[in-house]
Amino acid sequence: MKIQKLLKILTFATSAIALTTTSLWIGKQAYSWLPPQAAAESRLVDDLISFLVTLGAFIFLGVTGTLMYSVIFHRAKKGEIADGPPIEGNITLEVVWTAIPIMLVLWIAGYSYQIYEQMGIQGPNEHVHFRMPMGMESAYAAPKDAPVDTTTEPIEKIDVLAKQWAWVFHYPEKNVTSSELHLPANKRVRLALQSEDVLHGLYVPAFRLKQDIVPNQTIDFEFTPIRLGKYQLTDSQYSGTYFATMQADVVVESPEDYQQWLTKAATRKPSPAKNQAVSEYAQADGWTTVAPAAPPLVNYPG
Structure with a gap:
């Protein structure tokens, strides 16, 4: 009897270790399912997603494994048609299966709210500031050893105007207007x-950033891009x-390339930017809709 009990304990412990290890491995794989981390703030969101995937994998594999174990080792014998023993009134079991989900939900809510607070995305009537944790380093950052400026004052300020249906970016430093958003890597930016x-x-999947833009409001939005490359901004x-x-x-781009781009763009005369909405509206036949705003005049049409 003691040997059988010991074997059951060892089997349970081994299964629990295997379940935990597998769930942690699946959670780590979640990072590869997401776009590259192009902003320092990306790590916060990716860590939360990895945590949720790990927890979900643990629950799914645990429940599925328990069901499979029951089906294989506790199935009725061939020809047996009698009912199983009636079990009712197990208060301990009811407390456990009620308390565990409550604690899990509170854990998820607390962790999610912590991320929400760190990222600082707030309501439409409030100014928004990201509070980037010190020393945050992205697994995808290129180069990894590049210093990240974490000072409280933003390095670069860019005015962003959204309208039906175009984005307009204005750089006060050189009085440059563009239909592309250019950013210096590893430098604090305020939009x-x-x-x-x-x-x-404003939604940039590679940055994990999304913020509503409300008419008659100016919302300050801070972050730190860390990975060189070209990404997509869309209206969410x-x-x-x-x-x-x-x-x-x-x-x-690198701060040097960014400054060169600003200097070069400042020498160009403003011209109308390409606008797909205006082109499609001009080709519309018998379709009554809101007319797009005129194409913006920009120094750099992209």
Whole structure:
């Protein structure tokens, strides 16, 4: 009897270790399912997703494994048609299966709220500031050893205007206007977000950043891009007929290349930017809809 009991304990312990190890491994794989971490704040969101995947895998594999064990080792014998022993009134079991989900939900809620607070995305009537944790380093950052400026004052301020259906980026330092968003890598950036007409949303999946842009409000939005490359900015809020065309390229480049781009763009004369919404509206036949705003005049049309 003692040997059988010991074997059961060892089997349970081995299964628990295997379940935990497998769940942690699956949670680590979640990082590879996501876009590259192009902003320092990306790590916060990715850690939360990895945590949720790990927890979900643990629950799924645990429940499935228990069911399979019951089906294999506790099935009725061949020809047996009698009912199993009636079990009722197990208060301990009821308390356990009620308390565990409650604690899990509170754990998830607390962790999620902590991430929400750290990222600082707030309501439409509040100014928004990211509070980036010190020393945050991305697994995808290139180069990994590049210093990240974590000072409280932003290095670069860029005005962002959203309108039906175009993005306009203004760089006060050189008085440059562009239809592309250029950013210096590893430098703090502050976007002053404004909407000319309706509700819009700034969303860059590679940055894990999404913020509503409300008419008649200026929302300050801070973050730190860390990975060189070109990414996609899109409108996360339905803003009308041609909202799907409201996209823009986000170019993260070295501070030196960024300054060269600013200097070069400042020498160009403003010209109308290409606008897909305007082109499609001009080709529309008998379709009554809101007319797109005129193409913005920019120094760098992209």
